Amino acid sequence: MREASYYIKQEDSVKCVLCPRDCVLKNGEVGFCKVRKNENGKLYSLVYARPVAVHVDPIEKKPLFHFLPGSKTFSIGTAGCNLRCQHCQNWNISQAKPSDFSDRVLEPKEVVKQAIEQGCKSIAYTYNEPTIFFEYMIETAKLAKKKGLKNVAVTNGFIHQEPLKELCKYLDAVNVDLKSFSKQFYGKVTAAWLEPVLDTIKTLKEKGVWLEITNLIIPSVNDSDITIKEMCEWLKENVGVDVPIHFSAFHPDYKFQDYPPTSIESLTNARDIAKNLGLNYVFVGNVFTNGLENTTCPNCNKLLIDRRGFQILENNMFKNTCRFCNKIIMGVF
Numbered sequence: 001m002r003e004a005s006y007y008i009k010q011e012d013s014v015k016c017v018l019c020p021r022d023c024v025l026k027n028g029e030v031g032f033c034k035v036r037k038n039e040n041g042k043l044y045s046l047v048y049a050r051p052v053a054v055h056v057d058p059i060e061k062k063p064l065f066h067f068l069p070g071s072k073t074f075s076i077g078t079a080g081c082n083l084r085c086q087h088c089q090n091w092n093i094s095q096a097k098p099s100d101f102s103d104r105v106l107e108p109k110e111v112v113k114q115a116i117e118q119g120c121k122s123i124a125y126t127y128n129e130p131t132i133f134f135e136y137m138i139e140t141a142k143l144a145k146k147k148g149l150k151n152v153a154v155t156n157g158f159i160h161q162e163p164l165k166e167l168c169k170y171l172d173a174v175n176v177d178l179k180s181f182s183k184q185f186y187g188k189v190t191a192a193w194l195e196p197v198l199d200t201i202k203t204l205k206e207k208g209v210w211l212e213i214t215n216l217i218i219p220s221v222n223d224s225d226i227t228i229k230e231m232c233e234w235l236k237e238n239v240g241v242d243v244p245i246h247f248s249a250f251h252p253d254y255k256f257q258d259y260p261p262t263s264i265e266s267l268t269n270a271r272d273i274a275k276n277l278g279l280n281y282v283f284v285g286n287v288f289t290n291g292l293e294n295t296t297c298p299n300c301n302k303l304l305i306d307r308r309g310f311q312i313l314e315n316n317m318f319k320n321t322c323r324f325c326n327k328i329i330m331g332v333f
């Protein structure tokens with residue numbers, strides 16, 4: 001066990017201040033995320049160097065489309081999560097306890113070594129919610145940065161500002177899962193609340209971390225045109241029209257077995273709302289339909305990156321510009 005960052009000792013308890021849940025834990029108690037424990041007045045991370053998922057993935061799988069396209073990313077995740085999304089598509093690890101898994105140990109320096117050996121350009125903190133394995137993520141990210149690797153995270157964005165700002169020193173790109181723009185949705189479906197997620201998005205932008213957004217669309221639950229429009233307007237106003245947004249298809253999972261998969265029409269409808277508001281890079285994910293995951297130049301409208309699944313079939317970028325009209329394309333290329 002590794003002593004946790006971001007907690008306050010109290011008379012007969014500790015208060016974890018890593019995420020807005022602010023769990024107050026008596027001796028022996030474990031937080032809502034299941035991975036942070038009060039042991040005799042000190043808060044410990046139960047998942048430091050204890051990943052339960054380790055894979056080499058295409059960066060496109062995160063999804064990050066405007067960040068080192070075509071590169072491999074060494075991806076790690078642990079048990080636990082600070083949300084309770086009823087539609088979670090990784091619930092078998094996110095809703096599990098560390099003790100549900102074997103005692104596999106992978107120290108930060110070993111993560112970095114393996115990433116380099118496997119030809120990865122980055123390390124991705126992903127699969128479950130990475131901010132709850134904050135200490136493991138930041139120690140790995142520091143070492144990775146020294147070795148010239150980039151660091152990327154795929155997060156629900158439900159974290160306090162102070163730890164987030166510390167993370168921003170080491171993260172190069174982040175995909176924030178903005179689950180809806182509805183407060184009711186957050187309360188009922190995720191057991192969290194929206195405002196801290198919006199604050200996270202604004203801070204990532206301010207700190208210069210490359211940002212992409214995912215919005216998973218669940219039929220009849222969070223697919224209203226009005227809410228999608230409000231979300232896109234907020235993004236446009238707060239992080240600009242060049243933030244890539246991925247409208248992603250839901251499939252029945254965990255406690256949402258009775259909802260149908262998202263139709264292509266629903267996803268393209270969301271895409272059209274975003275595009276009509278002027279967002280430049282709008283993608284449809286999880287359906288692998290030709291043409292919906294391509295980057296086109298917002299100036300000359302020519303095809304820049306042709307994607308199929310997680311593969312790149314054609315790349316017409318010249319460094320960070322469109323090779324046809326020289327427009328600068330926002331991202332890290």
Ligand code: SF4
Nearest residue numbers: 016019022023031033
């Ligand atoms: S990180 Fe975990 S223990 Fe800490 S406040 Fe959030 S849910 Fe609670």
